[in-house]
Amino acid sequence: MVPFTPRLIPAVLPNLAHHAPDIQSAAIKTNQLLFTTIQNLPPPSASQGQPAAVPGRSLSLITASPGRSGIPIPTNNATTNIGISNSPQSSSPTMPRLPAMADAADGTAAPYPNKLRSIVEQPSGLSSKSSVDKEGAATSYEQTSSRPSSPPLDSDRRATTLVTNEESEPFDYHATVSALTIRFLSEHEETRVAALKWLIMLHQKVPNKVDTSTVKDPSSRHV
Amino acid sequence: MDDGTFPALLKNLSDPSEEVIKYDLQLLAQISTNSEESYFKSFMINLLGLFSTDKRLLETRGSLIIRQLCISLNTERIYRILAEILEKEEVRGLNIVYVKSLTIKHRIWRLPVIWFKN
Numbered sequence: 001m002v003p004f005t006p007r008l009i010p011a012v013l014p015n016l017a018h019h020a021p022d023i024q025s026a027a028i029k030t031n032q033l034l035f036t037t038i039q040n041l042p043p044p045s046a047s048q049g050q051p052a053a054v055p056g057r058s059l060s061l062i063t064a065s066p067g068r069s070g071i072p073i074p075t076n077n078a079t080t081n082i083g084i085s086n087s088p089q090s091s092s093p094t095m096p097r098l099p100a101m102a103d104a105a106d107g108t109a110a111p112y113p114n115k116l117r118s119i120v121e122q123p124s125g126l127s128s129k130s131s132v133d134k135e136g137a138a139t140s141y142e143q144t145s146s147r148p149s150s151p152p153l154d155s156d157r158r159a160t161t162l163v164t165n166e167e168s169e170p171f172d173y174h175a176t177v178s179a180l181t182i183r184f185l186s187e188h189e190e191t192r193v194a195a196l197k198w199l200i201m202l203h204q205k206v207p208n209k210v211d212t213s214t215v216k217d218p219s220s221r222h223v
Numbered sequence: 224m225d226d227g228t229f230p231a232l233l234k235n236l237s238d239p240s241e242e243v244i245k246y247d248l249q250l251l252a253q254i255s256t257n258s259e260e261s262y263f264k265s266f267m268i269n270l271l272g273l274f275s276t277d278k279r280l281l282e283t284r285g286s287l288i289i290r291q292l293c294i295s296l297n298t299e300r301i302y303r304i305l306a307e308i309l310e311k312e313e314v315r316g317l318n319i320v321y322v323k324s325l326t327i328k329h330r331i332w333r334l335p336v337i338w339f340k341n
C-alpha cells in the first residue's frame with residue numbers, strides 16, 4: 001500500500017469534501033488511515049536497513065506505535081478514530097485494500113456508492129477490523145477496495161505489500177509531495193487543508209529532504 | 224519540499240480560506256526552522272513582494288499572516304529580517320509610512336506597517 005500513496009492522494013483527498021456523506025466519510029477514514037500509516041513508517045534511513053526477510057515485522061512496527069491513532073485531522077475526527085495502531089492485525093489486511101481504491105475512486109466519485117457493493121474477497125482478518133466505530137462506514141471502507149476491471153487481487157496485493165521492504169525506499173516521498181502540491185489547486189477547502197497537513201507531517205518526518213531552493217526575490221524580476 | 228513547492232506555498236497565502244493560510248504558514252515556518260536563514264529570508268522577501276502586488280491581501284490578511292508567523296517563529300527574528308529587507312529595499316514598491324505598536328506575548332514590538340504607493 002505504501003508505495004501507492006502518490007496514487008492514492010489524488011483519489012482520496014478530493015473526496016474529503018464530497019457532498020455524499022458516505023463518500024466523504026469513507027474518504028476521511030481512508031485519508032486518516034493512510035496518514036497514520038505513513039506517519040508511523042520508520043525513518044528512511046532505518047527502513048533501508050530492514051531485511052526483506054522480515055517484512056511482517058515492519059508492518060507490526062507500524063501498528064505497535066503507541067499513541068499514534070490520534071490524527072490531527074479535525075474533520076469528523078471523533079467518529080473516524082479508527083485506532084488502527086491499536087489493532088495489531090488490522091494493518092496488514094487493510095493495506096492491500098487501498099491500492100484498489102485508487103482506481104475505484106479515480107474520477108468516479110459518483111459511482112462510489114455502487115462500488116460499495118462489489119466486494120473483493122476479504123480475508124477473515126479484515127472482518128476483525130471492528131475498531132471502526134460505525135459498522136456501515138467500516139463496511140463501506142472495506143468494500144470500496146474493488147477494482148472492477150481486475151480480478152480480486154487480495155493475495156497478490158498482500159504479497160506485494162509484504163515484499164515492499166525489499167526496496168530500499170518503498171515510500172515515494174517525492175511523488176507523494178508532488179501529488180499533494182497539486183491538491184492545492186482543488187476547489188475544495190478540505191482538500192487543500194488536508195494536503196497541507198500531509199506536507200506538514202511529511203516534512204516533520206523527513207526534514208532533510210526539504211528542498212530549500214526558493215523563488216528568486218521578486219525585486220530581481222522587476223524592470 | 225520539492226521543486227515547485229515553494230511557489231505553491233506562497234500562492235496559498237492568497238487562499239480565501241483562513242485555515243489554509245494558517246496551515247500554510249505553519250508549514251513554511253516549519254521548513255524555515257529546519258533550513259538555513261536564506262530560506263526564511265527569501266520567504267519573507269517573497270511575502271513582502273506578494274503584499275506589494277496584492278494590496279487587498281495586505282489589507283485583509285496582512286495582520287493575520289504576520290501574527291501567525293509570530294506564533295510559529297521567533298518574533299524577534301521576523302522583525303529583524305523584515306527590518307533587514309526593508310532597510311536594503313530588497314522589495315520594490317514599498318513605502319513605510321509609520322510604525323505601529325504590536326503587542327505579542329506581552330512584549331511590545333514596533334512592527335513597520337507597510338504601505339504601498341499606487
